[in-house]
Amino acid sequence: MLGLTITQWLFGILSLMAIMFALMVVFTRSPVNSVLYLVLTFFCIAGHYLLLNAQFLAVVHIVVYAGAIMVLFLFIIMLMNLNTETEQQKHIIARIISGVIGGLLLFVMVGALKGAEQINIVQSGASQIGLVKNLGNVLFHEFLFPFEVASILLLAALVGAIMIGKREPASPTPPKEGLL
Amino acid sequence: MLNGIPINYYIMLSAVLFIIGVVGVMARRNAIIVFMCIELMLNAVNLLLVAFSTLHNDASGQVFVFFIMAVAAAEVAVGLAILAMVYRNFKTVDIDLLDRLKE
Known part of the structure; x- marks a missing residue:
């Protein structure tokens, strides 16, 4: 084939x-x-x-x-x-312009990378680096500190999301109408 | 090599996915779709990191992807909470209407 x-x-x-x-x-x-x-x-x-x-x-x-x-x-x-x-749509001109910008960006990226050296990835089934054991070893030896920082980040995001999403207590002044 | 895939193909695939995300951010007005396109861009980068990790037979790249996933999860949680609050106050998530920071 x-x-x-x-x-x-x-x-x-x-x-x-x-x-x-x-x-x-x-x-x-x-x-x-x-x-x-x-x-x-x-x-x-x-x-x-x-x-x-x-x-x-x-x-x-x-x-x-x-x-x-x-x-x-x-x-x-x-x-x-x-x-x-x-669902509101952007103006047709804005959509065309965004498509053109995307195409130009793709053109630049392909142009910059097409001269890169051609190396093949060998997908041998014997590769062990993607397994839990190996990744865990790397994660808890080389990257222990970033791992702990990531846990603090997740905790902060959790608290932040709850604080933002919480309904405000009834305010004494009613919110202004027609803000938009 | 006979049975490998050139790394260039992965680079091109990631570039195409990334640019689809960029175009989505520019072309859509719904803030939630803009968020989803940002996720698409993050995933394009993740894919390239895994490809190079396999190429160099080094697990660090995959650990980076792990951290990017953690950051993306935090970002989505906070961002969607902000969007829910914006919708509660303004009854819309149209980014063309939400262009005033004050009032």
Whole structure:
């Protein structure tokens, strides 16, 4: 089959699907559909991680992104009752300009990177660095301090989110109407 | 190498995903979609970090991805809390209408 190995076939299919779903995230009008397409994109990226022998990261990626973060997004969209009818679109000129800027940025990136040295990644099944044991060793020896800082960051984010999201006690002066 | 994928392909894939995120941030008005496009950009960078980690057979890159995921989770929690509060006060999350910091 075109002289490609199964790894290369998988890479091509996963890449095409990831790019297609990512485009759908941007171009779908309904916010709920955007979230669902983003979940599919994340599954494709998790497939790429598996292909790169990063098994632990693939599982964590699915659990954290597709499981936790996307549920948070869905909840917020549900609370705000957003749908296609309430969705406002930018002016057509603004959208065309943003597409042109994106295309130019892609042109610059491809132009800058196309002369890079061609090195192949060898996906040997024997690679052990993506496994929990090895990653845990690195995480708790070389990166112990950043790990603790990350825990403090998560605690701060937790407290901050609760403080921001908490409903204010009834203020003596009613909020002004027609702020927008 | 016969059965490998050139690192350039991963670089191109990450660049394309990143730029789709950039275009989404510029072209959409819903603040939640803008957030999702930022997540897309973070994931493009994560993918490239894992690819180079495998290329150099070094686990540090994957540990970095781990930290990026932690930061992204914190960012999403705080950001969505802010958006929920903004929606409660203004009844909209349209970024073209939310362009005044005061009043």
